[in-house]
Amino acid sequence: MPPTTNREGPLVDEEIRAPQVRLVGADGEMLGIVATREALKMAHAVGLNLLEVSPNADPPVAKILDNGKFKYEQQKKKNEARKKQKVIDIKEIKIRPNIDQNDYQVKLNAAKRFIGAGDKVKITLRFRGREMAHQELGIQLLERFRIDMESETKVEQLPKLENRQMIMVLAPK
Numbered sequence: 001m002p003p004t005t006n007r008e009g010p011l012v013d014e015e016i017r018a019p020q021v022r023l024v025g026a027d028g029e030m031l032g033i034v035a036t037r038e039a040l041k042m043a044h045a046v047g048l049n050l051l052e053v054s055p056n057a058d059p060p061v062a063k064i065l066d067n068g069k070f071k072y073e074q075q076k077k078k079n080e081a082r083k084k085q086k087v088i089d090i091k092e093i094k095i096r097p098n099i100d101q102n103d104y105q106v107k108l109n110a111a112k113r114f115i116g117a118g119d120k121v122k123i124t125l126r127f128r129g130r131e132m133a134h135q136e137l138g139i140q141l142l143e144r145f146r147i148d149m150e151s152e153t154k155v156e157q158l159p160k161l162e163n164r165q166m167i168m169v170l171a172p173k
Contacts, residue, residue, distance in 0.1 A: 011052040012067050013040060021052070021062035033059060090169070092122045095145075097137045108148055115152050115172045125159075125166040138166045146170070 011017075016036055023031040023039045026048055034042075036050075043050040043064045051070060054061035091114040093107050111121045123145055125138045142159040149170055157169035 010070075011055065012049050013043070016040075016050065016052050016060070016062060018052075018060045020059050021050075022057065022059050024053075024061065024063040026064045036062075039064075086118055088118060088120060090120045090122050092124055094124045094126060095141065096126055096128070097131050097134065097141060099141070108145065111145075111149060111170070112152065115149070115170065118172055120156065120172070121149075121153070121170045123168045123170070125168075127164045127166070132164065135161065135166070142166060142168045 018036055020033055020035050021039050023034045023042070025031050026046060031042075039062055040050050046064065048064050049067040049070075050062050050064060051067060052060050053063045091111075093111055093114075095104070095107055099107070111123070114121050123142060125142055127135070127138065131137075139159055146153075146155060146168065152173060153170040154173055155168065156171040157167065159166050159168040
């Protein structure tokens with residue numbers, strides 16, 4: 001009976017179909033090329049399993065170890081890799097065309113903090129009422145923001161007008 005194709009992980013014990021395997025002992029030393037049946041007997045003699053760790057080698061590499069412990073170690077490695085993975089968020093900063101200098105500095109510092117943490121920053125410039133007649137002020141403000149952030153960011157999306165707001169996206173270099 002061939003092993004099922006939808007199973008995850010290495011082949012264990014009787015699932016190994018190769019006539020012979022390159023055997024690695026429980027303590028990590030190389031035991032050489034051994035018949036699969038002989039390797040199975042050796043594994044069961046010490047109360048452990050035979051796992052095919054490298055099926056594409058010629059002959060396949062099999063190791064004598066505890067299957068449960070092996071699965072546990074693999075799961076631990078996956079979880080550790082997931083912890084170290086950084087998910088990039090998009091942080092939004094909202095400004096207005098007639099923003100005061102001090103408020104501008106506060107928003108700029110917040111953007112620098114977000115970029116320093118590895119997140120993207122979306123700057124949304126909102127126009128109200130008659131401010132729409134002076135869109136060039138909005139473009140100048142976003143351009144100033146881009147220049148101030150130029151050393152640590154790159155522009156992912158140039159300023160573009162959507163309804164009553166202009167949006168620009170900056171990403172860390």
